[in-house]
Amino acid sequence: MAVRDLTVAGRVRTTLTGSALAPVWVAHGLLALPFLAGLSVPLELQYAPLAVSVVLLGLPHGAVDHLAVPRVRGRPVTTRALLGVGALYGLLGGLYLAGWFLAPVLAFLLFIAITWAHWGQGDVYALLALADADHLRTRLQRAATAAVRGGLPMLVPLLSYPGQYRRVARALTGRFGVGAADLAPLFRVETRLALGVGFALLTAAALAVGLHRAPDGFGDRGWRVDAGETALLWLFFLAVPPVLAIGVYFCLWHSTRHIARLVLLDPDAVVGLRDGSLAPALRGFARDAAPLTAVSLAFLAGFYYLVPVRPATVEAAVGLYLVLIAVLTLPHVVVVALMDRVQGVWSPA
Ligand SMILES: CC1=C(/C=C/C(C)=C/C=C/C(C)=C/C=O)C(C)(C)CCC1
Numbered sequence: 001m002a003v004r005d006l007t008v009a010g011r012v013r014t015t016l017t018g019s020a021l022a023p024v025w026v027a028h029g030l031l032a033l034p035f036l037a038g039l040s041v042p043l044e045l046q047y048a049p050l051a052v053s054v055v056l057l058g059l060p061h062g063a064v065d066h067l068a069v070p071r072v073r074g075r076p077v078t079t080r081a082l083l084g085v086g087a088l089y090g091l092l093g094g095l096y097l098a099g100w101f102l103a104p105v106l107a108f109l110l111f112i113a114i115t116w117a118h119w120g121q122g123d124v125y126a127l128l129a130l131a132d133a134d135h136l137r138t139r140l141q142r143a144a145t146a147a148v149r150g151g152l153p154m155l156v157p158l159l160s161y162p163g164q165y166r167r168v169a170r171a172l173t174g175r176f177g178v179g180a181a182d183l184a185p186l187f188r189v190e191t192r193l194a195l196g197v198g199f200a201l202l203t204a205a206a207l208a209v210g211l212h213r214a215p216d217g218f219g220d221r222g223w224r225v226d227a228g229e230t231a232l233l234w235l236f237f238l239a240v241p242p243v244l245a246i247g248v249y250f251c252l253w254h255s256t257r258h259i260a261r262l263v264l265l266d267p268d269a270v271v272g273l274r275d276g277s278l279a280p281a282l283r284g285f286a287r288d289a290a291p292l293t294a295v296s297l298a299f300l301a302g303f304y305y306l307v308p309v310r311p312a313t314v315e316a317a318v319g320l321y322l323v324l325i326a327v328l329t330l331p332h333v334v335v336v337a338l339m340d341r342v343q344g345v346w347s348p349a
């Protein structure tokens, strides 16, 4: 399928840009400012967006996967379709959960890698669907853009705030009895310097090739959005401490964009968007996401009793929540990859 099938146009697009993209750019820009001026915020407070993500935007954005698969294929939501997605979650999620008990360090690194790829793929979709990213002509360019977009939240915080990054890494793996030394090489100056230089070069190369291919050169709207967002997120993740930055980005940036993608598959929601109204879209999403958000919460509660070392602090509890997110993210990525395939994200026209 071609890109033109993917591009959202007209009033629907104006409504989504005005509600899911523009305010989020502003929020990220504004949040970076006080940190650039040297503000520091207590760690407990920084955990607030991640805590909120349990019920708002974050966790719910994946709780519609069972409906997204049949909907994106244009098929009815049958019991069989639901069982298929359920089996995917049970199987892949179950295996990966076992992996956290057997090899937590490896499981942690896999989590970073999966999230990197997944947050990257989400942004590539948004660029193509909502930003006229005609400069992303080839599959290789799109893959490079995904690598850049995913690396912004996963890698840049490691460059600017290694201490806090390491702390969260320990909170995650610590539930499974991992010593600090096991992750030490990741936080060395040499490692971070090499990763930072490599990633800056990748960012510059992806944008330079994009500019070269952009139909209107420097004036190209799609390229400008791409370059502007990339610069904004570089700044944001360099300035804002990781716990806060990733929490805000997860809820406002990634989840909002994915929800925008989902509501486009809901005919009632699209009718509303065409009239400039978000209400039917939000109502529909809340209705669709509520049941499995509740199930995930029950898992989180069960998980609390299951792990070898029960969490005693907010940080440890968030660490546990992140493991749940990790386990849910693997099958979620498979679902979104399937959406990508049906919608032609990786097959340029
Ligand atoms: C805060 C923080 C982390 C949190 C990562 C999160 C919250 C990942 C979520 C992934 C999801 C939900 C993907 C699906 O959409 C790291 C990188 C582990 C360590 C550094 C600090």
Ligand SMILES: [Fe+2]
Binding pocket: 061, 062, 118, 122, 254, 258, 332
């Ligand atoms: Fe997601």
